[in-house]
Amino acid sequence: MELLIKNGAVYDPINGIKGDKTDISIKNGKIVDKVSSRALVIDAGGRLIMPGGVDAHSHIAGAKVNVGRVMRPEDTRAGIIPRTKITRPYTGYTVPNVYAIGYRYAQMGYTTVFEAAQAIMKARHTHEELEEIPIIDKGALTLFGSNWPTMDYVREKDMDKLAAYVAWGLLASRGFGIKAVNPGGGEMWGFGKNVSGLDDVVPNFDVTPAQIIVSLMKVNEMLGLPHSVHLHCNNLGKPGNYKTTLASMELAKQVKPSKDRQVMHVTHLTFNSWGGTNWGDFESKADEIANFLNNSENVTTDMGQLIFGSATTMTADGPVQYANAKLLHAKWGNGDVELEDASGVVPIFYVKQISIHAIMWAMGLELALLTKDPYKVLLTTDHPNGGPFVNYPEVIALLMSNKKRQEEIKTLNEAVHKRTRIPGIERELDFNDIAIMTRAGSAKVLGLLDTKGHLGAGADADIAIYDIKPDQIDPSVEHAKIKSAFSSAAYTIKGGEVVVKDGQIVATPAGRTFWVDASVPDQHTDIMMKDIRMKFKNYYSINLANYMVEDAYVTHPNVVRAGVIPVTAR
Amino acid sequence: MQTVTLKPRMEIMISVEAENISPDRFAGRTEKEIQSLEVWMGNRRTTIGELFSVKVEGEGGSAAADTEIIMEGDFSRVKRIGEGMTAGSIMIKGNVDMHLGAKMSGGKITVAGNADSWAGREMKGGEIIIEGDAGYYLGSGYRGETCGMRGGKITVLGNALDFVGEHMCGGEIVVKGNAGLLPGLSNNGGKIIIGGSTSRPGSEMAKGTIIINGAVDEMMPVYRQEGTEVVDGVTYRKYTGDVVVNGKGLLYVK
Numbered sequence: 055m056e057l058l059i060k061n062g063a064v065y066d067p068i069n070g071i072k073g074d075k076t077d078i079s080i081k082n083g084k085i086v087d088k089v090s091s092r093a094l095v096i097d098a099g100g101r102l103i104m105p106g107g108v109d110a111h112s113h114i115a116g117a118k119v120n121v122g123r124v125m126r127p128e129d130t131r132a133g134i135i136p137r138t139k140i141t142r143p144y145t146g147y148t149v150p151n152v153y154a155i156g157y158r159y160a161q162m163g164y165t166t167v168f169e170a171a172q173a174i175m176k177a178r179h180t181h182e183e184l185e186e187i188p189i190i191d192k193g194a195l196t197l198f199g200s201n202w203p204t205m206d207y208v209r210e211k212d213m214d215k216l217a218a219y220v221a222w223g224l225l226a227s228r229g230f231g232i233k234a235v236n237p238g239g240g241e242m243w244g245f246g247k248n249v250s251g252l253d254d255v256v257p258n259f260d261v262t263p264a265q266i267i268v269s270l271m272k273v274n275e276m277l278g279l280p281h282s283v284h285l286h287c288n289n290l291g292k293p294g295n296y297k298t299t300l301a302s303m304e305l306a307k308q309v310k311p312s313k314d315r316q317v318m319h320v321t322h323l324t325f326n327s328w329g330g331t332n333w334g335d336f337e338s339k340a341d342e343i344a345n346f347l348n349n350s351e352n353v354t355t356d357m358g359q360l361i362f363g364s365a366t367t368m369t370a371d372g373p374v375q376y377a378n379a380k381l382l383h384a385k386w387g388n389g390d391v392e393l394e395d396a397s398g399v400v401p402i403f404y405v406k407q408i409s410i411h412a413i414m415w416a417m418g419l420e421l422a423l424l425t426k427d428p429y430k431v432l433l434t435t436d437h438p439n440g441g442p443f444v445n446y447p448e449v450i451a452l453l454m455s456n457k458k459r460q461e462e463i464k465t466l467n468e469a470v471h472k473r474t475r476i477p478g479i480e481r482e483l484d485f486n487d488i489a490i491m492t493r494a495g496s497a498k499v500l501g502l503l504d505t506k507g508h509l510g511a512g513a514d515a516d517i518a519i520y521d522i523k524p525d526q527i528d529p530s531v532e533h534a535k536i537k538s539a540f541s542s543a544a545y546t547i548k549g550g551e552v553v554v555k556d557g558q559i560v561a562t563p564a565g566r567t568f569w570v571d572a573s574v575p576d577q578h579t580d581i582m583m584k585d586i587r588m589k590f591k592n593y594y595s596i597n598l599a600n601y602m603v604e605d606a607y608v609t610h611p612n613v614v615r616a617g618v619i620p621v622t623a624r
Numbered sequence: 625m626q627t628v629t630l631k632p633r634m635e636i637m638i639s640v641e642a643e644n645i646s647p648d649r650f651a652g653r654t655e656k657e658i659q660s661l662e663v664w665m666g667n668r669r670t671t672i673g674e675l676f677s678v679k680v681e682g683e684g685g686s687a688a689a690d691t692e693i694i695m696e697g698d699f700s701r702v703k704r705i706g707e708g709m710t711a712g713s714i715m716i717k718g719n720v721d722m723h724l725g726a727k728m729s730g731g732k733i734t735v736a737g738n739a740d741s742w743a744g745r746e747m748k749g750g751e752i753i754i755e756g757d758a759g760y761y762l763g764s765g766y767r768g769e770t771c772g773m774r775g776g777k778i779t780v781l782g783n784a785l786d787f788v789g790e791h792m793c794g795g796e797i798v799v800k801g802n803a804g805l806l807p808g809l810s811n812n813g814g815k816i817i818i819g820g821s822t823s824r825p826g827s828e829m830a831k832g833t834i835i836i837n838g839a840v841d842e843m844m845p846v847y848r849q850e851g852t853e854v855v856d857g858v859t860y861r862k863y864t865g866d867v868v869v870n871g872k873g874l875l876y877v878k
């Protein structure tokens with residue numbers, strides 16, 4: 055099967071193409087240098103072409119996503135589209151059903167999405183849902199930041215055992231990388247406690263969050279994992295937490311990257327760039343975060359942009375969700391994952407006239423606009439925490455148009471003028487910047503640049519064509535057109551197959567699940583497993599044999615090899 | 625004024641989703657056009673004309689306000705009549721199934737029989753009169769919603785079952801007879817008047833008023849008694865609460 059896309063205005067930042075008319079040749083699902091004259095031709099007619107979108111942080115599958123669905127039957131009533139001959143039914147807005155997740159991402163031109171947090175023990179559930187999400191490729195980051203074995207090995211300073219545990223945990227969860235959520239604090243929530251800073255000692259374990267973060271980074275680089283440590287900082291949801299965020303990013307300086315990428319990805323900065331000491335003097339410190347990023351090379355971030363209206367907050371950070379539910383008098387879902395972590399789910403409605411929400415809206419935008427290098431700030435809404443992912447086109451339009459931002463600011467609580475810098479920021483991002491923040495940069499941060507995020511030969515043929523002619527539009531003025539074009543791709547091509555045409559789903563192939571098989575010396579695994587067996591015997595409610603995700607749960611795997619032993623030695 | 629009369633062509637055994645029976649959908653339409661409006665019977669797509677005889681009299685123009693629907697017969701398996709209507713009237717000479725007048729914002733629905741559960745669910749305005757009995761969740765929010773009825777008025781001449789006005793945020797519900805368990809559960813506004821008896825009223829009420837003229841079988845222990853007060857010439861014991869949620873709700877019991 056050959057395909058030739060002609061006459062597109064291509065934005066492919068990795069290959070240095072900025073709007074040039076470039077033909078794209080596709081054969082057997084991959085991008086190739088050229089195709090035969092028998093190739094099917096799509097004439098893009100001068101319209102915008104980008105690599106398929108890549109989302110490095112979204113909550114699309116697993117236990118807490120489903121708790122959100124169970125807690126919010128009212129959300130299921132939104133966005134219902136009955137089944138057709140091609141598609142199954144869509145339901146939901148903040149917590150859509152599995153089908154709507156795949157279809158809506160594809161309709162926006164996205165082809166790869168990563169679930170940002172799965173506990174090993176809940177990973178079977180995560181994969182059951184990932185399997186049912188149509189079209190897109192996906193993967194899941196595995197929680198390691200509050201696991202008992204992690205904290206034991208950090209205290210014992212045994213990096214070999216920790217590496218063996220991470221490698222085994224990734225296999226057990228068919229996970230892609232290391233996620234740490236409020237390291238140390240998540241587990242303490244099981245005892246009704248929390249940690250309040252990087253150097254606070256976790257009771258019963260005698261380790262600090264800083265030690266956990268640095269050890270996980272070291273092990274991540276020892277194993278040469280494609281992605282870096284992915285960090286949800288301590289003190290999230292508390293005014294003044296930007297100091298903890300900066301101090302956490304400072305820790306990245308202690309570790310050298312094993313590949314051409316960051317050593318730490320700090321996620322959803324809308325929730326941890328908070329200044330002030332209480333809700334009264336709450337203010338944005340996103341400028342300080344941006345300043346740090348402008349002077350550092352090994353940390354990346356994502357926006358976690360706030361979207362006004364309905365959202366569902368869900369995180370492994372159990373204690374912050376208890377505080378949220380109390381503050382908002384909202385429904386509260388609470389979970390404990392035995393020796394691994396906690397979780398919480400709370401619905402929220404973001405309101406333009408509430409000062410805290412207006413200030414938070416500004417934070418994601420400030421971060422993206424004040425950070426010079428778009429590779430350091432990915433576009434996310436931390437779906438569905440800041441808002442549902444279907445609002446990415448709104449965020450793109452806000453980043454590309456100061457006019458749109460000024461129009462929006464007029465409708466917001468006046469605190470946005472005094473407690474943020476957004477009204478005075480004139481920078482407008484261009485299509486190249488957006489292509490970086492939504493595909494090239496996300497693929498680089500995830501360590502997937504060999505096949506994702508660009509249109510060079512050898513890449514997966516994942517391509518989006520949008521109904522905009524870049525040389526005939528002024529995004530600053532015509533921001534509504536930008537938003538509608540990115541909402542509804544003219545074409546989405548996934549693995550060489552047209553899956554969306556004129557905004558409608560036309561095919562629903564199954565996507566693949568990426569996971570990392572990291573090898574460590576057998577003797578390290580053997581001694582580590584003694585500890586694990588002991589923990590299962592003494593503490594876990596389930597048997598070790600029922601713990602691992604089996605191959606039957608991942609029927610379309612894409613295994614990425616890594617490890618401390620060269621791959622060829624296996 | 626345009627008058628549309630519907631009569632069932634058969635005994636309806638399988639439930640029908642009939643949100644298209646509404647003055648807003650019928651206004652300005654010919655008999656034929658109304659007959660061809662879609663309804664679902666179970667999992668089968670069908671039309672109003674297949675299930676009901678349709679007779680149109682008079683000229684109404686295109687405004688819902690000038691449209692009157694008269695329904696004669698047994699509609700006890702017909703759901704969602706008048707859903708989302710904004711004006712006009714529906715007169716039902718018989719019983720109706722669930723979700724009567726859900727989300728309606730104006731106009732008037734009269735039922736000369738009984739209405740099943742969820743009548744007036746999430747209603748915003750207008751009026752519903754049920755001359756017989758009402759089922760569960762009269763004027764309530766649907767599953768998971770934090771706001772049920774927001775405005776308008778519902779009157780039930782007979783009895784209502786449990787959860788009258790659950791999550792109600794505004795408007796008024798009058799039940800002349802008895803109400804079941806937990807009227808005004810999780811309320812955040814509005815007024816409920818019960819002529820007869822009920823049990824455990826106003827649990828988790830944050831705001832709103834409940835007046836009970838009959839016996840209260842069981843009071844929730846979450847109300848503070850504040851002496852007596854005269855409302856519309858009647859002396860009631862006055863309670864405030866629910867104290868558990870720092871509620872400002874008012875509960876009057878005779």
Ligand SMILES: [Zn+2]
Binds near residue numbers: 439
């Ligand atoms: Zn997240």
